[in-house]
Amino acid sequence: MLEPIAAVDDELIDALTKGVPAGAGRLRFGDIAGRGWSLLAGDLPLPAAVIRTDVMAANSRWMAEFLKASGVLIAPHGKTTMSPQLFHRQIADGAWAITVATMQQMMVCRRFGIDRVLMANQIVGRAATRAIIAELAADPDFEFYALADTVEGVTAVVAEARRSRLPRPVNLLLEAGMAGGRGGCRDVAQALAVARAIAAEAPWVALRGVEGFEGLAKGATAEDRTARVEQFLDHLCAIATACRDESLFAPGPVILTAGGSAYYDLVVERLPRAGITNALIVTRSGCYLTHDSCMYRTAFAEVMERSATARALPGGLAPALQVWAHVQSRPEPGRAILTLGKRDAGHDAGLPVPELWHRPGTEGSPQPLPGDHEMVEMNDQHAHLALPPQSPLRFGDMVGFGVSHPCTTFDKWQIIYLVDAAYRVTGAIRTFF
C-alpha cells in the first residue's frame, strides 16, 4: 500500500536549496504549488530545472500504451529521478515495481511506501546487507529482488540472512552479462553454478528469475548494436531455460527482466521467446518519463525505426525536462556566457542544447533559439554559448536548455519545478540523491 507523500509536502525549504527564491523565506514544500510563481516572470532564481507536466503526462501515456500493446510489465529505474512523487505517479500509471541501484535508493522507496523494489545490483558490504535484511525482516509485505552473479555474493547474503534468522528468503535474480560489459555471468555454465548455489541455500535465498542490462552493448552502427543486444537477450533466455530445465527456480512466477531506455522494444519482443510459461517480463526504462533532447531522442528514433508496435501508437516521447539560465555576459560578438554549469545539468552524454529564449518583462511564450546557438564549453558554474553576432540574446535574457541523459541532470537538483505549458509553477518534486 502506498503511503501519502506528506513527508515531502511538510518539509520546510528555503534559499539554501538551489532553485528556491530567497524572497520566499522558509516555506512548506507542499505550498509551492499555491505561490503563483512563473518562470517567465522571473520569480525563480536561475539556474532552475523544470518539468513540463503536459509533456510528462503524454510520455507516461505513451509508455503505458506501448507496454499494454506489448503485454509486459515495467519496473521503472528510480535512479533516474530519485523522486518519490514521480515513483508514486509511475505506480499509479501501472508500474509493477520501482527499480533501484543502491541500498540508499531502496530506503527512499521504503520511506515513501513503495512495496515492490527490484535492486538491479548485487547486495554487497556489511552495512548495506544488514540494512536490506533488516528491512525484509521488518515488513513481510515488502517484496524485494536483488542480483547475484557469483557464488561468493550468494554466500555473503546467506550468511547475513542466517545470522539474523530472516524468516523468509532473500529473492535473487541471476545476472546475465555480456563480454566486455558490466557484471553478470558471461556463459550458461557460470550462471548455472551460481543458480545451483542459490537453490542449495534455501530457505535463506530463492532464485526468482534472470536479469540483464543490454544498454552497454557497443557497436559501430545501430545495426551492430541491435545485433549485440539481441544476442545478449538470447543469452539471458538461454540461462533462464537452463535454470528451468534443472528446476532451480523457486516456486512461483519467474521474472525475466532487462531493458534500459534505449532498447526496450527489443526486450519486450525477445524475452518472451525463452518460453518460460510462468514468466513475468519486466522492462526497466527510467528515462521515458521526461525523455531528453539528445541521447534518448536519438535512441527513441531508433526504437520507432525498429518497432512496429511503437509506430502503431499515436504520438511519441518528447523532452519534458529543461534547465533555464540567464545570459550574464556577451563578452565577444560570437559568444554568450550563461549562469549554468556542470553543477546544474548533465554533461556526460553531450552538452545541454539551447532551445528557447525569453526576455524578462516581455509578454508571450518563449521563442525557439535558432540552431546556430550551441553550447561549446561548460565549467562548474558557467556555460559558454557560441552564437552568431546578430543573435538576439543580451544580458539578462533567459535561455531554456534541453538536456542529454536525464539521470545526470536530475541528480543536480533537490527541487525541480513542475510547470504548465506557459511555464507557470504548478508544483515541485523533491529528489533524494
Next chain:
Amino acid sequence: MLEPIAAVDDELIDALTKGVPAGAGRLRFGDIAGRGWSLLAGDLPLPAAVIRTDVMAANSRWMAEFLKASGVLIAPHGKTTMSPQLFHRQIADGAWAITVATMQQMMVCRRFGIDRVLMANQIVGRAATRAIIAELAADPDFEFYALADTVEGVTAVVAEARRSRLPRPVNLLLEAGMAGGRGGCRDVAQALAVARAIAAEAPWVALRGVEGFEGLAKGATAEDRTARVEQFLDHLCAIATACRDESLFAPGPVILTAGGSAYYDLVVERLPRAGITNALIVTRSGCYLTHDSCMYRTAFAEVMERSATARALPGGLAPALQVWAHVQSRPEPGRAILTLGKRDAGHDAGLPVPELWHRPGTEGSPQPLPGDHEMVEMNDQHAHLALPPQSPLRFGDMVGFGVSHPCTTFDKWQIIYLVDAAYRVTGAIRTFF
C-alpha cells in the same frame, strides 16, 4: 562575527541521505563524531566519501605559509566544497573572505555567519538581484562584492538598488576577460566604459577593484599556458591602473583578485606589479584544502616548478578526499565492477584513480593498489576497473579512489566523513549544493 555551526550539528539525518548507515536510524549530524564508526570495519555503506583530516590540516598549513610568504590574502572559492564547516575552518586559518558563484551559495554563507563574500559572477535576474540587495539592506556588517563587465549589468543592479532605496552602494569589481575565455572585458577601453558607468551611478554602486579568472587559459604546453596567464594578469593590471588614473575607484582599498587552484603562484607574483598603492591582492583557490589525485596534482607540480616561494616551504599539498566502493563483481579475469558511479565522484577531468584496497574482516591499514589497476569506464552507478588477472581484488573488497577535480566530487555528496589516518570517523561535513 561567525555564528556557531549549530544549525548543521542539530540537523537530523538518516539513510535517505547517501552515505548514512541505515542501522543508525535518525541521528543528529553533530553526533556522528561520537558513534565510533570505522570505514575499514564496514560501518559505512559504500560508496562513501571521506576526507583525511590529517592531510587536510597539512594542506591548510601549507597554503597559509605560502600566502604569508607571498604577502597576499585568500578568499577561497566556496563553490568547491559548499560546506559551511570548511568555510569556518578556512576563516579560522586566516581567509579574508569566502568566494561564491551564485546567490544560493551566498545565502549559505550568510546563514552560517560568513560576513565577507566575494561573488565571482555578475548579479543577474530579478530573483537573485532582489535577494542580494535585500541581504545587503538587512545587515550593514555584511561586506559583499560582485562582478560587472557590461554597462547593461551595471544598469540592472542600479535600478534594483534605487528601487529598494539601498542605504549603501553595491560593491562591484570590474571583470577582466581574455579572448576566447569566459566573461570579462577583453580590452581596456571596454573596461573603462563599464568603470565609468559604475562611477557615474554613485551612490548606488561603487567600483572596488578588478577581478579576473586566469584558469581557462589554453595552450599546447605548460609554457604556453603560463605565458597566456601572465599576459592575462598584465591585462588585469592595465585595467586597474587605467581606472586609478581616471580616479574611478571608490575611496578605500582597491581589490585586485584572480587565482583558481592552478596558477595562484603567478597571480601573487604578477598582480602587485600593477603598482596600486592601496591594493589588496586576493587569491581564490578552492581546491587547496583537499587537493586531488590527478588534475590538481599535476597543476601543483607545475606550481612547484615555477615558484621559488612554493619550493622554499616544507611539504606540499596532498590528496585528502577519497571515495570508497565495494567490488561487487569480478565477471572476467581482467575486470572488476565496483559500486561507484557518476553520481559518486567527478568524471569531468579524468576518472577516479584506484589507490588503496582493504578486505573487510582483516586487520591493518589499506594496502596500495598497483598501478596496473585502472578505471576504464564509469556508468551512473558503476565503475569498471581493468586489472591483471592475478589482482587480489574479489567480491566484497573495498577500494579507495582518489579523484580529479574536487568540485565535482564534493557536489555528489550531502555528507562527507572526516576520518583519521586509520579511517576512523571523527566527524562529518555537510554540503549545500
